[in-house]
Amino acid sequence: MTQRMSVTEDDxxxxxxxxxxxxxxxxxxxxQETEASTNRHAAAGVEVDWPRLLSIFxxxxxxxxxxxxxxxxxxxVEGNGVQGFVPVSHLVNVSPNLSDRRRxxxxxxxxxxxxxxKVIECEPGEERVVFSERAALAGEGQRKRLxxxxxxxxxxxxxxxxxxxxxxxxxxxxxxxxxxxxELSWGRVQDPKSISDIGDSIEAVVLEVNEESGRVALxxxxxxxxxxxxxxxxxxxxxxxxxxxxxxxxxxAFARLHExxxxxxxxxxIVLPPGIRDLRRYLLVGQEVVVSILHMDAAQRxxxxxxxxx
Numbered sequence: 227m228t229q230r231m232s233v234t235e236d237d238x239x240x241x242x243x244x245x246x247x248x249x250x251x252x253x254x255x256x257x258q259e260t261e262a263s264t265n266r267h268a269a270a271g272v273e274v275d276w277p278r279l280l281s282i283f284x285x286x287x288x289x290x291x292x293x294x295x296x297x298x299x300x301x302x303v304e305g306n307g308v309q310g311f312v313p314v315s316h317l318v319n320v321s322p323n324l325s326d327r328r329r330x331x332x333x334x335x336x337x338x339x340x341x342x343x344k345v346i347e348c349e350p351g352e353e354r355v356v357f358s359e360r361a362a363l364a365g366e367g368q369r370k371r372l373x374x375x376x377x378x379x380x381x382x383x384x385x386x387x388x389x390x391x392x393x394x395x396x397x398x399x400x401x402x403x404x405x406x407x408x409e410l411s412w413g414r415v416q417d418p419k420s421i422s423d424i425g426d427s428i429e430a431v432v433l434e435v436n437e438e439s440g441r442v443a444l445x446x447x448x449x450x451x452x453x454x455x456x457x458x459x460x461x462x463x464x465x466x467x468x469x470x471x472x473x474x475x476x477x478x479a480f481a482r483l484h485e486x487x488x489x490x491x492x493x494x495x496i497v498l499p500p501g502i503r504d505l506r507r508y509l510l511v512g513q514e515v516v517v518s519i520l521h522m523d524a525a526q527r528x529x530x531x532x533x534x535x536x
Contacts, residue, residue, distance in 0.1 A: 273307065275307030276350045278306075280350070283348040285367075286367050287366055288343070288344055288366050289342070290305065290341070290343075291305040291357070298326070299311075300313040300333070301333060301337075303341070303343065310345070310355030311357065312356070314329065316359055316360050316387075316402075317359050320332045321424055343362050344358050346361055346402075361400050361402070363400070364399050364400025365400070372400060377432065377435060378432050379431065381429060381432075382398055382403075382429070382430060382432060382444070383428070383429050383430075384398045384399070384430065385397045385426070385428075386422050386423065386424050386426045389419050389424060393406040393409070404442070404443060409443075410446050411486060412453055412454065413488040431448050432444060454487065454524050457522055458522055464519060465519050466518045467517055468484070468516055469482055469483050469516070469531070470514055471509050471515060477493055478491050478493040478495070478496065479491045481515060481533075487529060488529070489517070489519075491531045493505065495520070495530075495532040495533060509536070515534075516533075516536075517533060517534055518531065518532045519531060520532050
């Protein structure tokens, strides 16, 4: 991780409502995979040494574990009373974007090997242990050092390790942070994959650090000025502007102005050519258009537009 200057902490907004619930929704999926691992180990008569696991987690140690199997979500590992699950997104040599066939082949190649891992989640009450090969690369103690040093407002640089529907995960050098989809851009983001690719290096500002839950919330959009703050100073009602279609819905389309703000072109403000009834046959995401401003409400972040020409 490269840590840079800080943004003023007072200027950094907390994660949007629903940020943690989105993470917990993903956790449930990982938990289900982990439960499969736990059940298989239980059937094999393996007894978990929870005090040792907690010690490894609390001391941020790197351990060598044997890969005994895999499922679609990742690897099943064990050794000396230690066992758990390694999600695909935390493996160094397996991209989460691989096809099912190539992913299976990559995961199968791990079986029978001994790999270096770190515990990134340990909850004895739920019989859940999650490991990371990627975090182990940073060495012992790095995770704890990052939690002690990071604070809201810090600008950091990280490598994209995983992209989901709800955001982008960044490796900060032994600690993973999430840029929620609502924090990727001041405009609408339908698909986080349109913002970056796995392996890209991205700068972000730290919104929240929670060592107890092991979470770091990040934002990309807050590195730049909020264009809504000066919208009414820069534009007037009736003004015609170039824009790009950013989304098409059943009730209209969203168009993005050059400064990154999205406005709604309601279906009632769009005249379809003769013979075309489906708006999605007329407007496409990425299409350049000309719009005019019908109304602005910067406080509510609402911008009404009319389609002038395509």
